[in-house]
Amino acid sequence: MSVLAVLEQRPAQDGRAEWNRMSFETLAAAQQIAAELDTTAAAAAIGHGIGELARELAGRQLGAVYAVEHDLLREYTADGYVAALRQLIERVKPRVALFPHTYQVRDFLPKLATSLGRVAVSDAVAHRIEGGQLVLVRQLFQGKVNADIRFAGEAPYFASLQAGAYRADRAVEGSAPVESFAPQLVMADIRAKPLGLFRESERGVDLTAAEMIVSVGRGIKEAGNIPVVEKLARALGAELAASRPICDAGWLPMGRQVGSSGQTVTPKLYVAVGISGAIQHLVGMKGSRTVVAINKDPNAPIFEVADYGIVDDLFQVVPELTAAIEKIQ
Amino acid sequence: MKIVVAIKQVPARDSQLRIAGTGKWIEEADLAYEVNEPDAYALEAALQLKEKHGGEVVALSAGPARVAQTIREALAKGADRAIHIEDDTGLLDPLAAARLLAAAVKSEAPDLVLTGLQSDDLGYGQTGVILAELLGLPHATIVMQVEKLDASIRVKREMEDGWYQHVEMPLPALLTIQSGISKLRYATLMGIKKAKTKEVKRLTAADLGVTAEGSHVVVDRVYAPERSKRTQLFTGTPREAAAQLVEKLRFEARVL
Numbered sequence: 001m002s003v004l005a006v007l008e009q010r011p012a013q014d015g016r017a018e019w020n021r022m023s024f025e026t027l028a029a030a031q032q033i034a035a036e037l038d039t040t041a042a043a044a045a046i047g048h049g050i051g052e053l054a055r056e057l058a059g060r061q062l063g064a065v066y067a068v069e070h071d072l073l074r075e076y077t078a079d080g081y082v083a084a085l086r087q088l089i090e091r092v093k094p095r096v097a098l099f100p101h102t103y104q105v106r107d108f109l110p111k112l113a114t115s116l117g118r119v120a121v122s123d124a125v126a127h128r129i130e131g132g133q134l135v136l137v138r139q140l141f142q143g144k145v146n147a148d149i150r151f152a153g154e155a156p157y158f159a160s161l162q163a164g165a166y167r168a169d170r171a172v173e174g175s176a177p178v179e180s181f182a183p184q185l186v187m188a189d190i191r192a193k194p195l196g197l198f199r200e201s202e203r204g205v206d207l208t209a210a211e212m213i214v215s216v217g218r219g220i221k222e223a224g225n226i227p228v229v230e231k232l233a234r235a236l237g238a239e240l241a242a243s244r245p246i247c248d249a250g251w252l253p254m255g256r257q258v259g260s261s262g263q264t265v266t267p268k269l270y271v272a273v274g275i276s277g278a279i280q281h282l283v284g285m286k287g288s289r290t291v292v293a294i295n296k297d298p299n300a301p302i303f304e305v306a307d308y309g310i311v312d313d314l315f316q317v318v319p320e321l322t323a324a325i326e327k328i329q
Numbered sequence: 330m331k332i333v334v335a336i337k338q339v340p341a342r343d344s345q346l347r348i349a350g351t352g353k354w355i356e357e358a359d360l361a362y363e364v365n366e367p368d369a370y371a372l373e374a375a376l377q378l379k380e381k382h383g384g385e386v387v388a389l390s391a392g393p394a395r396v397a398q399t400i401r402e403a404l405a406k407g408a409d410r411a412i413h414i415e416d417d418t419g420l421l422d423p424l425a426a427a428r429l430l431a432a433a434v435k436s437e438a439p440d441l442v443l444t445g446l447q448s449d450d451l452g453y454g455q456t457g458v459i460l461a462e463l464l465g466l467p468h469a470t471i472v473m474q475v476e477k478l479d480a481s482i483r484v485k486r487e488m489e490d491g492w493y494q495h496v497e498m499p500l501p502a503l504l505t506i507q508s509g510i511s512k513l514r515y516a517t518l519m520g521i522k523k524a525k526t527k528e529v530k531r532l533t534a535a536d537l538g539v540t541a542e543g544s545h546v547v548v549d550r551v552y553a554p555e556r557s558k559r560t561q562l563f564t565g566t567p568r569e570a571a572a573q574l575v576e577k578l579r580f581e582a583r584v585l
Contacts, residue, residue, distance in 0.1 A: 078458075078467075078468065079467070102489065103470075103471060103487070103488050103489050104488075106454055106458075106470055106471070107458070107468075107469070107470045107471075108458075109455075109458075110423070110453075110454075110455035110456075110458035110459045110462070111458050111459070111461065111462045111468070113459075114424065114427075114458075114459045114462040114463065115462060118545055119422060119423060119424045119455075119459075119545035119546045120455065121546055122453050122454055122455055123452065123453075123454070135549065138452075139452070139554065140450060140451060140452060140551065141340070141344075141346055141355075141449070141450055141452075142342075142449055142452070143554070144346055144554075145346055145348070145355060145551050145552070145553065145554070146551065146552055146553070146554045146555075147548050147549075147550065147551045147552075148548070148549040148550045148551075149546050149547065149548060149549065150546070150547045150549050151545065151546060151547075152543060152544055152545055152546070152547050153543065153545055191467035191498055191499060192467050192468075192469065192496050192497070192498040193496065193497040193498065194494060194495075194496050195483075195494065195495040195496065195497065196494070196495070197488065197492050197493070197494050198492070198493055198494070198495075199491055199492055199493070200491070200493065212584070236585075244508075244509065245508075245509060247509075248508065248509025248510075249509070260489065261487060261489070261491075262491070263491075268584045269578070269582070269584040269585075279452075289582075289584070290578070290582040290584050291558075292574065292578070293560070297343070299345065299346075301554070303556070303560050304554055304556045304558065304560075305558060306558065306560045307558060307560065307561065307582065308560065308561050308562075308563070308574055308577055308578070308582075309560045309561070309562045309563070310562070310563050310567075310570045310571070310574060311562060311564075312567055312570065313567075316567040317567045317570060317571060320567045320568045320570075320571035320572075321571040321574065321575070323571075324568075324571045324572055324574075324575045325575060325585070328575065328579070328585065
């Protein structure tokens with residue numbers, strides 16, 4: 001009745017497999033939760049040609065490492081992954097199975113849990129043990145409210161963990177036996193046909209190198225108002241960035257998007273203007289050294305990660321801030 | 330092509346939320362509701378597919394009487410008819426919601442089922458995928474584009490860090506649609522007028538033969554998030570607040 005971390009890898013440019021960076025956060029969480037539940041942690045890697053990755057896991061403190069390999073797992077498909085992982089879960093019988101909350105996991109975890117008559121708790125940000133039971137913390141209403149979620153019914157329990165909720169560098173070293181697991185899969189069971197991965201030609205600016213960023217969200221109301229924040233960015237010598245809705249609307253190019261579907265940035269100064277701070281945005285900027293939020297809603301989740309804030313109309317505040325900065329430079 | 334679009338009604342995006350006295354949910358009495366934004370894009374994608382390939386768009390929503398408003402809006406935008414699964418239980422468990430939706434979809438036998446990638450309230454991001462599994466359909470999530478081929482579809486999936494992937498799958502299938510992939514249409518006056526004459530089938534869980542199961546995930550407590558940082562707030566006139574902020578950025582944070 002272990003705590004099983006199901007890790008994510010993907011084929012790198014040179015054809016070898018490489019870890020998704022969130023995998024070790026999940027591994028660290030599994031070790032921590034296993035210790036608190038007085039059981040052992042285990043880890044699984046899934047794919048094809050992942051022997052080398054599995055051997056890397058042999059250097060961690062784990063009860064077992066499962067290398068789930070099959071020719072039909074060469075490329076990700078929900079059908080292939082669910083069939084393989086279902087067989088692994090039935091064999092290993094973990095009490096808890098943890099996954100990184102990646103786009104891939106979002107695609108297959110609900111299917112896996114349903115096929116085993118369970119419901120996964122997706123995108124958890126923390127946990128507690130209460131009376132020997134695992135309680136997970138999730139954000140509701142775009143981060144405005146937190147909820148404690150408890151599993152009912154029998155194990156196994158499934159959960160995915162938000163990027164950054166656990167620290168990868170806390171993963172404990174040690175040793176673990178590596179075991180191959182060959183699932184039974186047939187081609188006919190895999191209905192979707194994945195074609196190649198690609199990036200759109202427009203790569204945009206490299207925001208990750210910016211020392212200062214002024215970022216704009218829905219609060220700016222319309223495209224014609226963008227110059228208000230442009231002037232602030234110019235005064236600071238900062239790059240201009242945006243939350244997703246602004247780029248979707250075409251008010252700024254997609255290449256300037258910060259968040260889970262855009263770039264992850266860690267500037268010295270991040271000024272969030274009219275950004276409420278949905279989780280998808282926060283994961284892309286919460287590592288910034290100093291965060292300033294300007295928003296008229298005092299309950300906006302952006303204030304949870306802001307060092308400094310002004311709760312007021314951005315159209316009043318930003319021009320004043322621009323002027324004040326111009327004055328000192 | 331017959332398309333069912335599953336649509337959820339959620340508290341309006343700018344709602345001021347208060348925790349209910351029970352501590353187990355939010356106070357719903359004084360909330361305004363609106364269509365879940367990703368579901369609005371799923372409806373838009375369905376309407377565009379119908380315009381191109383013909384067929385029918387059926388809007389499907391589960392929830393209490395207030396959901397009728399969201400259904401009317403979908404009909405006014407161009408859905409041909411609708412199914413309202415009347416439910417007052419709150420549906421906090423995504424499997425419970427998907428079981429109701431699945432029962433209604435099954436009798437429609439559509440070519441395609443669309444829904445938004447996640448809800449703005451619970452945000453599990455699971456209902457669509459669970460629905461696909463219950464219906465035995467192949468699926469794709471976080472879809473940006475849908476292209477109909479002969480007996481299959483080709484979709485563009487969004488991945489992390491600016492990557493995309495094309496995936497082909499046979500019909501019938503289920504897709505969860507990403508927000509913002511096209512411009513949303515407004516209902517026309519004619520559309521609003523016509524909506525009043527369109528069929529809305531009202532069904533209960535009992536009509537659908539769905540019996541309640543115990544929840545698999547239970548909301549124990551809801552509460553305001555603890556702040557990971559203490560935010561220093563500046564007040565006064567906008568000029569005063571801006572001046573205080575610049576002062577702090579220069580001499581405390583030392584970033585200017």
